[in-house]
Amino acid sequence: MALKGLDIFKLTPKTNCKECNQPTCMAFAMKVASGAIALTDCPHMSAAALDKFASATEPPMKTIDIGAGECAYKLGGETVLLRHDKTLVNSNLYGICISADMPDAAIEAALTEMTKIDYERIGKRMYVECVYVKCNSDAVRSAEVAVKAVASGRVPVLDCADPDIAKSVLGAIKEAKPVLCGANAANWEAMNAVAKAADAVLGVSGADLNELHDTVEKLEAAGNKKLILDVGSVSIKDAFANAVEIRRAALKDGDRTFGYPSIVNLAALAPGDLVTQAALASIFTLRYGSIILMERIGYAEALPLFGLRQNIYTDPQKPMRVTPGLYPIGGANENSVCCLTVDFALSYFIVSGEIERSRVPVNLLIPDAGGYSVLTAWAAGKLSASSIAKFIQEFEIDTKIKNHTLILPGKVAVLKGDLEAKLPDWKIVVGPNEAIQLVKFLSTIN
Amino acid sequence: MPFIKKPRTLKPLGAVSIGTGERAVKIGGGNTLPLYFFDAKLSNPPAVGVELTDTAWDAAELPLLAKAYEGAATLAERVACAANMKGVDFVCLRLEGADPGGDNLSVEECVKLAQEAAAACTKPLCIAGCRSEEKDVELFKALAAALQGQNVLFLSAKEEDYKTIGAATVLAYGHKVAGESSVDINLAKQLNVLMTQLGIPKESIVMNLGGAAVGYGFEYVSSTMDRVKAAALEQDDAMLQMPVITQVATETWAVKESMASQADMPEWGDLEQRGIQMETVTAAACLASGSDAVILRHPVAVDKIAALVAALI
Ligand code: B12
């Protein structure tokens, strides 16, 4: 939120002493407003004025750092409610839940299932980022379980409302820069002291939004601005309403008290029901969950949720593209067949993955198709017989590749006739509609 | 200081009713942003439809889906099963057999099938074609006449064929029609303008804005819906206030996550579970973005999505 020149002028001592190398305080204020110089260039600014400036120019939602080393993440920092308004900057995180009450075998099983999920999607590593540890009244056991969470290489999120136990568990894992959830209207002072001593982000909850608002204000007054807000687990309806109200208040109504990332515990909202938890995770991915926790996450849950998140947290101004060209896959050479796809990163990623899986060497041809999917490019006139022929000519595919078999995506089978006319010395073959069918298809073509 | 909740009053959206009598279902008509039922009292929850085709599903690796249709031999029997599934508000019959590139059933054969289906269906009916433009026009003309009085929703009319389909279904027989556009707010609006200019009442038009499975260009779908709902609710744009219907199943069951067998992708685990989660996650994302009705395929997804909608009210 930018301050106007006049507002900044009111903060200066108005003595025109020129120590800032500006002719007057007014000129100085104007330059600060335009961003050309910093407020601190004036040596006479009072502490109160600096404070006022800092809070007026603060972004509506704070960016909170959690985790350490390779598992360090940023949460929050959003400026818009919907991605098309600008772009969403810090993607939400997913986590699974374990508890100090669980037997070791169950904990191992949950962590093993979670660590199995580790794959690449459009050039990004997909895995579960957080492990939520519900502590119990046994500090030693709780710490032991928290250490297991850290050992799994994920950010630990502790749930513990007892300041003494929290202190001793944090003592065991504080290098991991965990989140400590459990501050509320009753214990906030003690919890604040524990979190601050361990430099942990503090998770705050409240019986309702009023109580939560109150507690956050108290924590801020006590100097803590590293917070995460729990949307609560009273009911699905309540949790969703709270997530929306909190984010909307911060970004739309300028309520900075609620300008923090959120945490949603779906294991508590729909215990034992992984399908409902996945549906809720989907809704909270779109609507304002920052850390989204589920009982378990297997491939069935990860595949759709990570795909959704990757879609939503892309910059709407920049489609994800790959560079047009000739991409030999699986050790392809001049005698290998050619497959054609588009320069939309997702299409390339899917098709190249299936070709690799087929173990058939293939020369993948990628013309400039405007960065669109096969059918979008075709409908937009960016993938046509002429554009393909032009690509073959420009990239000298004719001379580089001796095997003149070209497999088209099934969705643009209509291009076959025109292409045959344009590329008479090529054999045009219509491939299947979906890339997944390529494995079988390629095994028959050789 | 307590939290100050700002009042958010928005105008109710248009509603389209399908089916007749006690079984009729209202799609749309809400007066809050998608799923924001905490903002206002009067609101209409999204509807959940289940789709089936005249050519039965290949349920080889989908035991739960197969079980839902167990013992149903004819299309009429399968429609009855679909209508009775837990959480179902309406049934969507896709006449896949009509596809000239497939079974190429004649229009007469399709009419017969649809009549049997309609007779067995205890919920409002929605009929989708075979995605062959010429065939669908012929099909919809004949079906609209044969199903007169049943207030069926036809999926879908496009910019190329809205005149024939709109006239044959809505103007001639009082059915409802969905206008299909491709993930673009301006195209959606333009189609609504054209259809209303043709004399089709607003109350007979549903918008099919296009869809995608999560992970497959879904960001465009969700942003388009976000923008449509903002225009309809916050800027009072009458030509975007028609309810939104989304065909989720056709998108999600065509992607690798829901198609690759466990033998092919052993680390991915059970195929049916993957398909259910792909469908459920996509449906939930559509509802959060603005679908007033979603069309699903799997009974578990239908049940869980319907229960979730109920829990949010
Ligand atoms: C997102 C989207 C858009 C985005 C573009 C995103 C992008 N980067 O492409 C936007 C909103 C910009 C868009 C615009 C348009 N779109 Co569009 N869009 C879609 C949507 C919803 C998803 C596309 C997608 O991302 N697919 C995922 C990718 C991975 O699919 P793919 O590239 O086809 O790859 C698959 C297969 O083809 C295969 N494959 C790929 N390569 C190869 C190669 C070989 C050898 C083989 C065998 C297989 C294979 O593998 C992949 C997975 O199986 C589809 C509907 C849908 N659900 O598909 C409509 C769709 C493609 N769009 C459509 C249209 C009409 C348009 C517009 C022309 C609308 C207009 N009039 O303005 C414009 C054109 C662009 C323009 N002029 O600006 C239509 C096309 C209709 C048709 N049958 O021709 C569709 C089908 C929607 C519809 N039902 O009407 N669109």
Ligand code: SF4
């Ligand atoms: S240094 Fe400060 S007080 Fe002096 S002229 Fe510049 S702004 Fe004014």
